Structures are given as C-alpha cells and as structure tokens.
Amino acid sequence: MASRNIATRLITRTFSSSPKVTQKATRPFQVAIDGPAASGKSTTAKMVAQRLGFDYIDTGAFYRCVTLAALSKGIDPSNQSQASQISNLAQSSHIGLKTVFSTSPSSLPTTRVFLDKKDVSSEIRTGTVSKHVSAVAAIGPVREAVLQKVRDMGATSASQEGNSGRAGLVMDGRDIGTVVLPNADLKIFLVADSRVRAERRLQELAKSGSKEEGLDVETVQKDLERRDELDRTRKASPLRKADDAVELDTSHLTIEGQVDAIVQEVHRRQKAASSSSSSSQ
Ligand SMILES: Nc1ncnc2c1ncn2[C@@H]1O[C@H](COP(=O)(O)OP(=O)(O)O)[C@@H](O)[C@H]1O
Ligand SMILES: Nc1ccn([C@H]2C[C@H](O)[C@@H](COP(=O)(O)OP(=O)(O)O)O2)c(=O)n1
Numbered sequence: 001m002a003s004r005n006i007a008t009r010l011i012t013r014t015f016s017s018s019p020k021v022t023q024k025a026t027r028p029f030q031v032a033i034d035g036p037a038a039s040g041k042s043t044t045a046k047m048v049a050q051r052l053g054f055d056y057i058d059t060g061a062f063y064r065c066v067t068l069a070a071l072s073k074g075i076d077p078s079n080q081s082q083a084s085q086i087s088n089l090a091q092s093s094h095i096g097l098k099t100v101f102s103t104s105p106s107s108l109p110t111t112r113v114f115l116d117k118k119d120v121s122s123e124i125r126t127g128t129v130s131k132h133v134s135a136v137a138a139i140g141p142v143r144e145a146v147l148q149k150v151r152d153m154g155a156t157s158a159s160q161e162g163n164s165g166r167a168g169l170v171m172d173g174r175d176i177g178t179v180v181l182p183n184a185d186l187k188i189f190l191v192a193d194s195r196v197r198a199e200r201r202l203q204e205l206a207k208s209g210s211k212e213e214g215l216d217v218e219t220v221q222k223d224l225e226r227r228d229e230l231d232r233t234r235k236a237s238p239l240r241k242a243d244d245a246v247e248l249d250t251s252h253l254t255i256e257g258q259v260d261a262i263v264q265e266v267h268r269r270q271k272a273a274s275s276s277s278s279s280s281q
Contacts, residue, residue, distance in 0.1 A: 028157065029054070029168035030183070031266060032176035035190035036228040036239065038197040040250045040258060044190065045172040046109040047259045050101045052168055052266060055157040058111055059173035059180065061097060062146045063137040064124035065115045066090045070136065077132040087141035095149055106256075127212055134227045137174070138234035150180055168266075174231055177242035186269055187245035188262055194221050194228075196251045 031054070033045045042058050049056035067077060069089045075082045096114035113121045123129070136142055150171070157169050171180060177187035192200075198221035205211035205220075231239040241247060246265065250258050 029185050029266065029270060030181050031168065031170040031262070032181045032184035032187045032242070032245075033170065033172040033190060033262075034174055034176050034178070034188070034239065034241070034245070036192075036194075036197070036231070037224045038201040039190040039192045040200075040255070041172040041190050042111075043108065043255055044188075044250075044258050044262065045170045046099065046111065047105075047255065048262050048266070049099075049168075049170040050107075050109050051105055051259060051263050052170075054168035054170050056099050056109070056111070057150065057153055057157070057169065057171045058097060058113075059146070059150050059171060059176065060133075061111070061113045061124060062095050062149060063133050063142070064129050065093060065095045065113065065120060066142055066146065067129050067133045067136045068120055068124050069093050069115060071128065071132065077135045083139045084141070086136060086139055087145065090139075090142040090145035097153070122208075122210070125208075126210065127215075130227075131223070134230040134234075138230060138236060140236040143175075143236045147180065154181070174239040175237040177245050178240060179237045182242075185273075186262070186266055187242050189241040189245040189247045190258070191247060191249050192251045194225050197221075197224055 031045075031048060033041050033048075035041050042060070045058070046056050048054070066086065066089060070077055070082070070086045073085075073089070075085055075089075077086060094114075094116050096117070098112045098114070099109055100112075101109045111121070112119055113124055115124075154169060154171065173180065177184055177189070181187075195217070198217050201224065202211065202215065202217055202220050205215070228239070248258060248261060253261075
C-alpha cells in the first residue's frame, strides 16, 4: 500500500482484547455489517472505516483465532466432547487486531491479527481453519468469551474517541446488528449469490498464493453454503438479518459501489441526527 504511493500516510490503530477502560457516556457512530461468508463484509467494512475515519473490528478473526488455538493443541472441533476445552481456550487466549489505514481512499487497509502476541493473520485464513470455524462459533460459551473480548475492544475504541479523532466504529460479523451492537446507528446485511461469492473467494485464495491444488469453484461454493447453513441454524446467536438492517446485494456491485452506498447512508443519518438534535434545543 505504502509503496504504491509514497505520499500516502499510514495510520495504524492497534487493539487489544483485554483493555482496562471505562466506556464514555457518548459513543461514536456505530456501523454493524453482517452477512454470509464471502459476501464482502470485511473488505467493505475496512474501506468504509477508512473513508469515514472510523475504527474497524473484524469479529470473524476472533472465532478463527480460537479455532486455530484448538487445532494447534490437537483438539478436534467437530468432536462435541471437546467443547469445554475449546471454551477454556477462548477465555484464556489473548487476541489483538492492528489495522493499517491509508489516506489514499482507494487503497485497501490491512488488518493484522495476533493470537497470544503471535501474528497469525495468514494462518487463520487457511482451508483447515475455515473448515472448522463454524463448529467452533456454534459453541455457546465460546461465543460468550468472544463477545466479552469484542465488547472490550469496542469500548477501547470509544474511549479513544477524541484522542485519535476517529469518531466511529465499523464492526463486521454474523451477530453484530442482533447481539454485539443492537443499537448500532446503521446496520447493513450484505448478501451475494453463492456462486459469485465462491468465485470471489477462489480468486482471493489464488491471489494470496494460498489456493490448494485442485480446488475448484463448485467445492468452494459447497463449503460456503455448508458454513452458511451451520451459521444460520445454530442455537447461539445465529446469522440473521436484524429487523432494522438494510439489505445490500453485492452480486452485481463493485467494491467501490457498495462502499459508496454505505458511506452515503452514514452521512445521511449523521445529518438527520444533527438536525433533529439542533431542532430539539
Ligand atoms: N463487489 C465486489 N466485486 C468483486 N469482488 C468483491 C466484491 N465485494 C467483495 N469482493 C471480494 O470478495 C472476496 C470476499 O470478500 P470478504 O470481504 O473477504 O468477505 P467476507 O468478509 O464477507 O467473508 C474478497 O476477495 C473481496 O475483495
Ligand atoms: N460475529 C461473528 C463473526 C464470525 N462468526 C463465525 C461465522 C464464520 O463461519 C466464522 C468466520 O467468520 P469470517 O467472517 O472470518 O468468515 P468469512 O470470511 O465470511 O468466511 O466465524 C460468528 O459466528 N459471529
């Protein structure tokens, strides 16, 4: 990113999952982005955050870190008798995110993910972690532990408002609008045709050099659909569109198009909120 534009100023925001902070009375503008796998959530969320000068939290990274921690200890996430061991790991693991924003609006920000201080950004995106992550995310106590860590991180963001000048927060996942940020100022539910999502995911794997030999679009599509089904039908905070969320189908949109649509909606709501607060004074 920096090498493409020498004049580009990098803005780094680091989060830790175990901060000691107090939530401020006034909170930053919150954008919740949910949706099925590979619908474009994290790409869109990061770019929206960059355009608006907001913070960004990728909650899927937390479930991926817990899955990686379990697999590294030889625990099989598909074996239900291992659920309490995985829950203990979810509680004891330290998860950190570091997002590097750029002042060039078209450059994609990058998020580094740390598990117990080790950079696991690539390891958490492997096929093995992706295969098991939905089973891990379905374990109730794992969700409780992650929810606490995510809320702590969100509170850190709120407490830094004013110091960092970042006046808002964008969070993406599966239960952001329904559970994590139920009072978010804007809730987006991103969807896209599963074939389109599979093609995009395959392209992304090929670009990053992590595409496994022989992996084809049908296999990726089936895996995405299997994970969506698990995420939608689990008991603990399943993937669903919040009643007050705006659905955005990205199948025929460009990344810039979907980012523009959300940024414009944030501006519209901020304007409406400030005119209603000034008329009530
Ligand atoms: N409108 C779009 N057109 C083309 N590619 C897209 C679009 N939206 C997202 N992508 C690409 O699709 C892939 C999956 O997006 P990602 O943001 O990782 O999804 P999610 O966070 O929902 O899993 C990424 O490679 C991203 O660049
Ligand atoms: N808030 C969240 C975020 C992710 N999850 C689960 C659901 C997904 O299968 C995994 C991984 O999420 P992630 O967003 O990284 O996955 P994709 O990039 O969409 O494939 O975690 C969740 O249950 N709740």
